[in-house]
Amino acid sequence: MKTREWCALKVALQSLLAVVLLWGLIVGSANAIITAQFKAQATIVAGCAVLGTGSLFGTLSFGTYPGTGTGGVNGTFVQNTSLTLACTPGVTLNMAINGGSNFTTVRNVMQSGNSLQLPYRIYTDAAHTNEIIVNQNVPLNISSSNNNIILPIYGVLQLNGFSPSGSYTDTLTVTLTW
Template identity: 45%
Template structure:
């Protein structure tokens, strides 16, 4: 006796979800830089800038999705974020989520934003402001802020 195929079907499906791709992964390459520039030690002016992405690092996400970003206090936190000179002298600075400097980014507080455009090579919406005291010792002041993205 021979048997014939029964013709029973089976289902096939794929679910595609919103998401992001961070490259390289693992946090070994800095995402970018907030650079307030070079100024005289006697300056008491306010300087502003925005995050400039590192070209060795990319963040790509599904367009029109919302992601949450939180920033820690940085390596030299003390009553606010601070840049530090190698001698230990610090200067306070602030981070904002808008170019008008109206929405401060609080330490470890999630901030939602929507991915616009193609979703490729996203620059995080981070803007910095520093007010120099007019008597800062000369040198390069630095800090490193950790970014956490969730989606």
């Protein structure tokens, strides 16, 4: 064999050996089994959500009375049924209500298109013993079934004996914190 042919054969054998060794590494590593563990973790925090549509949470309705009516009349809060307030278990829910659009020294409903006002107060209980002070947090006792919380809002409107007929309204903002 000539030197030149011998060199070519030597290079070919070296290349073949390199391919075989590389193949052995690839196949050998494909057969290796490595076992390790990892952890799955989540942290859940307490919270609440208002679900549904609409921005009006409800209406405190005092009803219809004659303009000559006097004394206090009770109002009932009717929560918007297209909205649901839901909280996770263990939440401490607080409610604060502002003074409304017509606040003076007390909350007032105002006659539409006029400046005539009638004062009212709001409470967290039907007996009207726990008044909701303007912008002060009131802790709410919520049950273990926290998926449809009804806000405890009760009102007393003071009729003055001479109120022109018409619609009297106020708009309040309720702030819920937890």
